[in-house]
Amino acid sequence: MVKTKIKKVLKKVIDRNLYKRIIYTKYLEKKPISERKIFYEAYHGESMTGNTFAVFIHLLHDPRFKDYQHIWAIKDFSVIQEEFRHVPNITFVHYQSVSYIIHLATAKYLINDTTFPSYFQKRKEQIYANMWHGTPLKTMGLDIKNKGFADHKNIQRNFLLTDYMISPNQFTYEKLLKSHDIFTIYNGEVVNIGYPRVDLMFKADWDQLRKKLSIAAHKKVILYAPTWRGTIGGKKNESAKLLQDVQFIQQSVGDDYIVLLKSHYYAHRFFTEQGADHICIPNEMDTNELLSIVDVLITDYSSIFFDFLPTNRPILFYAYDEEEYMEKRGTYIPLSDLPGPICKTVSDIVDRLLHIDEVKKNYERTYQDFLRRFCYHDDGKATKRFVDVVFFRKTSEYVVKTVTNKTKILLYGGGFLNNGITASVTNLLKSIDYSAYDVTLIDYGNIKEEKINNMKAIHREVHIIHRVGTWNATVLEKFRHKFFLQKGIYKDWMRRIIPTKMYKRELERMIGLSKFDIGIDFSGYSPFWATLFAFGDFKRKSIFLHSDMIKEREKKINNKYPHRKNLKVIFSLYRFYDNVLSVSKLTHEQNKQNLKHYIGEYTKKMDYVINSIDYNNILSKKEEYQYEFAMEPDLSFTKKLASSSSYPMPSNTHINFITIGRLGPEKDHAKLIQAFSTLSSQNKNVRLYIVGDGVLKEQLAKQVKDLALDKKVFFTGQLSNPYGLLNQCDCFVLSSNQEGQPMVLLEALVLKKPVIVTDIPGSRSVVEGGYGLIVENSVEGLTDGMKQFIDGNKINQREFDYESYRNDAINMFYEKVCRLDE
Known part of the structure; x- marks a missing residue:
């Protein structure tokens, strides 16, 4: 009685989808598998037809399966053929009802020709055969023109969960797996035997069909x-x-x-x-039987x-x-x-x-x-071959494995917004040797234009798995998870409280049967992904630190601390990784010292791997606007470069300084603008280009206006290709208060630009040794640095060997992140 009342209350206080997931999780975790139960679904419950129906008919009349229970998921019971309505071992359940959820969680065999819902995840004891519904003439998945970036995500996820993908021919399974971006990571078996539904065409009763119609x-x-x-x-x-x-x-x-x-x-x-x-044709009539007449x-x-x-x-x-x-x-x-x-x-x-x-x-x-x-398998015997392989595990020459034996990497790369982490991960993915490594990027399914544009730059060999749906969890696990998000896991006793099983379950829901050797949280800012990778089943796990993380925790924007709560949780997870990696040596030393209080003895896991650089991309784009700049410009000449802002082009009649980066507090553009104001009062021919966008844009624009610098300081907005403008400017300046290893400095050095940086570990790690001028982190320091450049002092003493640098970066990555022989 009490349990019934609790269920009624739960239904009222939580939304229906959450209630479904709670019920589903309960049966996943607590109820045994029914070894003689077969669950069928065709076209999302629209009918009893196709490949699924063909297998059902065969098993229903096979004496070896006389004791099996057949469960059909149906949206509208009117499509059920009369001959099956009252058969004792056939049960019909409404699509996505509670009964549907229970049978989906407990049936030994799952047979579908499309996809199960986003909450579905296969138990290890279950066998999932996805039969699809045709040889594709129409493009599929990523190959569809004008499609949404992640529209295929639940199909992709279902394929990754599939034990047996039934295919009529090689063309079909190659198109399905490749268009859903999983050909080499699909860990199930392709059963290339023909479609059972075609058997129905050969065996149909012509006279009966004509009579029925x-x-x-x-x-x-x-x-x-x-x-x-x-x-x-x-x-x-x-x-x-x-x-x-x-x-x-x-x-x-x-x-x-x-x-x-x-x-x-x-x-x-x-x-x-x-x-x-x-x-x-009546909806309940099978199309392939119909084709016979x-x-x-x-x-x-x-x-x-x-x-x-x-x-x-x-x-x-x-x-x-x-x-x-x-x-x-x-x-x-x-x-x-x-x-x-x-x-x-x-x-x-x-x-x-x-x-x-x-x-x-x-x-x-x-x-x-x-x-x-x-149609080389269309001989009327495909269903028999299906039963032999799926139910009796018979070896077959028609079973194919597409998964490769390369070292497999699963990586979360951040939100792919316009920032240094995006540039860093994009460059890394362009540097990897894909003859040895098979790389998969895992990502939220939420897609924005900025994100799509940045993800298009990812190396074509990288698979992208998109998250669809959300946690399967019990009510208790939800409460334990909330506790974890409040407290972190700094004490050993806390580990017994946090819902580790829930985290493992969620990763498995997304990646299915795929196995990955190496897990990398490259972002290091998301508690969700940091937690999943921390408790994921990998041979080696790494998390990256892209800045001075204590300063990041205390960073304040609009009177709020955007990272304080998240980083409190993430710091506590470092102990569960094999590597905690900063992106430069000096930033590593800083983080190791500052994080002692939070992770204690686990600082021994801390190390560094420098960011890679895509110098070919930079050099290929540096002349993109050269013909525009060759004109003799003045302040009335403006040109838009992928931006809502207009600004004059750099000219040799001016000394052109440039800075690139998001307009946030850590970059401290206000300090640079103040220094430039002092400089411009002494030199009338200076200009400053500020490339980027961010939360402080309006505040900085007001500062420029108040200082009467409107005709000398230009906000370009975010540029898809900043290298053309950077190449035309005379000197790059970075005024940051904190950095991990600034990608923009490396980009400026590739273009042989003189660089001036404030004295912070991340920037110092790039330019020390003669690659640029390091100045005091103050208005006065920046003013003095820019004066030195104007006076003709040589800022860069050494030329940057970007080829050797990139080789060092990727070899560090292989050695510290990918090495599995320890």
């Missing part, structure tokens, strides 16, 4: 099976065209044919409203034609919107290469139907080529 024996069947193109809000207009086309075709071909439509659920509903549902197939971009090929009957492709579809989506195979004519109008379709024997003759060679390439 009231098709006279003398009539030939034309099936129109188009791809769904519309949106829910715009379904009516698309459906109206379908109805008109079907009616026109039927009227044109006469009584010898019957024209049927296999439509999407929404189109079907429209036909019912119009009193024309007799044209539509079809004489001519009309389709467009649907994969249905691949299944139809073994009939050796003609196919017409009705691509009335080809140009639009290609622009929005695209196909893997040019339409001109398909085994049938491409028709742009319904009249073209009718003309081809009236000359169908000629069509068949003209496309015979192409048709046979497609059969050999895509």
Whole structure:
């Protein structure tokens, strides 16, 4: 009674999705697996059809499975065929109901042709077979034109959780795994055996099907099976065209044919409203069984034609919107290469139907080529092969592994905002030897334009896994997690309180069966990722420190401390890493000294790895605006460079100083502006370019205005390519109060720019030894440094060997982060 009341209260006080995850987690953790339970889902519960249905029918009639329980997830029970409604060992559950969740968590076998919800994660004892639903003609995942950056994330996640990916041919599994960016990290098995659903076409009862559809024996069947193109809000207009086309075709071909439509659920509903549902194939009827009685197939971009090929009957492709579809989506195979004519109008379709024997003759060679390439397993025995491999673990020549034996790295790279960490991780990923390492970047699924633009610069060999959904956790774990976020884990007894199992579970929910040797939290600022990597199953774990972390903890912006709470938690996690790595030697020494109070003996894990540099990218972009700068500019000449701000170009009639970095307190642009004000009062030909954006932009702009420097200090905003402007300026100045190892200094040195820096460890680590001028961290120090440059003093005593530097950086990374032989 008490438990029932608690459940009722929980339902009221928490949202339904959270309640589902709590229930699901309870059954994941507390309830045993039902060894003889098989859970089926087709098209997100829309029907009982396709590959899933084919396997179900086979197992239902196989005496070896007579004691098994079959669970079907269904959205609308009206699609259930009458013959299955009252069979004792078949259970139907509403899609995503509590019953659905319980069976999903406890069934031994999980069979799906699309994806399970984002909260799903496979238990080690479960077996998940993903059968997908067709050979892809349409582009998938990353290959889709004009798609969202992470639209494929739950499909990707489901594939990573899959034990067996069932494929009809090599083309299909390669396209699916590569377009979802997991080909070499997919740790399940590809079972390249053909699609069970095609078996249904070979075994269908023709007479029974014709009787069910009231098709006279003398009539030939034309099936129109188009791809769904519309949106829910715009379904009516698309459906109206379908109805008109079907009616026109039927009227044109006469009584010898019957024209049927296999439509999407929404189109079907429209036909019912119009009193024309007799044209539509019932939703509960399996498409592949239907194909057995079809004489001519009309389709467009649907994969249905691949299944139809073994009939050796003609196919017409009705691509009335080809140009639009290609622009929005695209196909893997040019339409001109398909085994049938491409028709742009319904009249073209009718003309081809009236000359169908000629069509068949003209496309015979192409048709046979497609059969050999895509249908070499279509012999009616795919389901048997599936059962042998998945249920009886029989070895098969058709089982393929795509995972590589390279050292595998999983890395979180930060928010990919416009900052030094983004530049640093991007450069690192461009430096790695991908013949030896397989690298995966894991990231939040929230995508912003700034982030997308920066992530496009990532090396093409890097996989990107996007997080979708959220924690599966019990109520108690949630409370324990909140305690951890308040207190950290500084004492041994605290470790018994924090929900370590919840953290491991979350990482497994995201990466599935994939195994990674090395885990790297490259950001070092997110408690979420720092926690997951700290307790993740890696052979070696590293976390990076990109600044003086105590100063970062105390950094204040708009009277708030953005990092204080997070870093309190993260400091306590350092002990669970193998390496705690600063990005320069001097910053490492500073952090080691300052963090003693927080991590005690674990400072022995602290070391440093310098940032890598992509000098080829810098040098290739330095002349991008050279022709603009060659003009004779004056203060009235302005030019926009990927920015909302206008500013004059540098000229040789001025002494042009430049600084690059986010407009935050740690960079202390206010100090630089004040120093420049003093300088400009003594020298009328100086200019200062401030590149970047940030929270202090308005405050700094007001300072410039108050000092009457509007015509000498220019805010460019964030530049996608700052190197052209940097290259045209005379001297780079960095006024920071704290840095780890400033990427902008390295970039300036690659371009052989004189550099002036304030005396802080991160900046000193780059320029000491003659690579730049180090000045007192004050207004006076910066003023004096800029005066020295104007007076002709040589700022840089030595030339920066960026090739040797990059080699040193990546070798440090290999030695300290990637070495597994200790």
